[in-house]
Each structure stands twice: as structure tokens, then as C-alpha cells.
Amino acid sequence: xxxxxxxxxxxxxxxxxxxxxxxxxxxxxxxxxxxxxxxxxxxxxxxxxxxxxxxxxxxxxxxxxxxxxxxxxxxxxxxxxxxxxxxxxxxxxxxxxxxxxxxxxxxxxxxxxxxxxxxxxxxxxxxxxxxxxxxxxxxxxxxxxxxxxxxxxxxxxxxxxxxxxxxxxxxxxxxxxxxxxxxxxxxxxxxxx
Numbered sequence: 001x002x003x004x005x006x007x008x009x010x011x012x013x014x015x016x017x018x019x020x021x022x023x024x025x026x027x028x029x030x031x032x033x034x035x036x037x038x039x040x041x042x043x044x045x046x047x048x049x050x051x052x053x054x055x056x057x058x059x060x061x062x063x064x065x066x067x068x069x070x071x072x073x074x075x076x077x078x079x080x081x082x083x084x085x086x087x088x089x090x091x092x093x094x095x096x097x098x099x100x101x102x103x104x105x106x107x108x109x110x111x112x113x114x115x116x117x118x119x120x121x122x123x124x125x126x127x128x129x130x131x132x133x134x135x136x137x138x139x140x141x142x143x144x145x146x147x148x149x150x151x152x153x154x155x156x157x158x159x160x161x162x163x164x165x166x167x168x169x170x171x172x173x174x175x176x177x178x179x180x181x182x183x184x185x186x187x188x189x190x191x192x193x
Contacts, residue, residue, distance in 0.1 A: 003080050006071035010084030013067040014091025014108055017098055018059035019044055022052050038180065039095075040103030057107050064088040064111025078116070082165050085112030089169055093176045104176050106142055109169040117153055117162060124149035124166070139177070146170040 019039045023029045026048055041060060045053035064085060071077075071084035092108035094100040113121045128145030132138065146166045154163035 002074040003077070006074050006080050006084045007087045009070060010067035010087035011091040012096065013063045013070075014088030015095040015097050015102075016063055016091075017095055017102065018056040018063070018107075019103065020098065021059070022056045023047065026052050038103050038176075039098060039101060041107060060092065060103070060107035061111035061114065064092070064108045065115045068112055068115035072115075079161060082112075082116060082161060085116065085165075086168060086172070088112060089172050093172055102176075104180075105169070105173045106138075109146075109166075109173065112169055113149060113166055116165065117149070120149040120152035120156065120162075120166075123152045142173070143170070 017039055019041055022044050029047075041053050041056040044056045067088035068081045068085045072081040075081070089105045089108040089112055091102075093102045093105045095102040110121070113124075124145040127148040128141040131144040132141035135141065146169075149166040150163050153160075153166065157163065
């Protein structure tokens with residue numbers, strides 16, 4: 001019973017949009033999505049600047065961490081905690097509170113990984129930062145970071161749910177990007193217009 005509740009709670013926590021809250025509080029705007037079709041901290045950065053961007057990012061990360069830690073506390077199962085992290089990212093990308101719209105999941109993914117595997121995450125952040133510095137491509141940087149996290153987890157624990165988990169989270173980001181690309185191809189960039 002707690003397993004299902006933990007995963008459901010993960011989805012609902014992920015569905016809480018930090019970007020929507022920050023935009024509502026600081027800009028008095030009821031934002032549903034940005035120009036790229038998502039509602040993410042990047043939108044806050046472009047509209048309000050670095051400090052509010054950092055606030056929205058930390059809130060997103062905290063929601064995923066909370067989902068994972070709550071699941072772990074309720075079930076004492078790392079596997080269920082991982083599923084709660086996946087559910088939180090799914091909620092972030094397809095929020096129940098925003099007509100199943102949302103972000104692309106990078107911050108939510110970071111929070112889910114942070115709560116499960118801190119050391120591999122540190123290596124992934126370093127690799128992603130170096131890649132970003134030289135290429136200025138966020139998608140490529142995220143992919144490199146995730147691959148490094150999975151590789152370090154593989155070195156630590158072998159082929160296991162730990163080494164596959166970051167790739168599972170990243171797959172949700174890819175699904176969201178494909179969905180956005182398909183919508184953009186049809187000329188639907190901002191459904192609120």
C-alpha cells in the first residue's frame with residue numbers, strides 16, 4: 001500500500017510547478033508555458049533574472065528530493081524511492097496541475113539523482129559543466145552528465161538499477177523533447193496564445 005502511495009505522492013510533488021509559483025509571486029503572471037512550450041526555471045531566468053531562477057531551480061530539486069526521501073522513509077525500499085523519483089520527474093514534465101504541461105525535467109532529474117546517488121552526481125555535474133563551458137549546448141551537457149553518472153554508478157555497483165536509473169530519468173526528458181519537437185513542427189509553440 002505504501003509503495004503505491006509513495007509513487008503517487010512523488011508524482012503530485014513533481015507536479016507542483018516552482019516556475020508557476022515564482023512567476024505568480026514575483027511577476028504577478030499566471031504563466032502556463034514559455035516560448036519553447038515548457039514551463040521551467042529557464043523561463044524565470046529570462047523574465048526575472050538569476051536570483052529567482054536559482055529559487056525556482058532549488059524548489060524543483062527540493063520537490064524531487066522530498067519525493068524520494070518520503071518514499072524511502074515510508075517503504076524502506078531504494079527501488080520504490082527510485083520509482084518515486086521517476087514519478088516526480090513525470091509530474092514535473094506533465095503536471096496534473098497545469099493541464100499536463102511542464103518542464104523538460106533537468107532540475108527534477110537532478111533532485112531525484114541527488115537523493116539516491118550523490119557521488120556519481122558530483123562527477124556528472126563536473127562533466128556537464130565542462131561540456132557546457134566548451135559547447136554552450138545544454139542538451140548535450142545534460143546527456144554527457146547523465147552518461148558519466150551512469151558510468152560512475154556502474155563502476156561502484158556494476159550493472160544494476162543504480163547504473164540504469166539515471167538513463168531511465170533521462171529517457172523521460174527525451175520523450176518530453178520529442179513531444180515538444182512534434183508540437184513545434186505543427187506550429188504549436190505556445191498553446192496559451
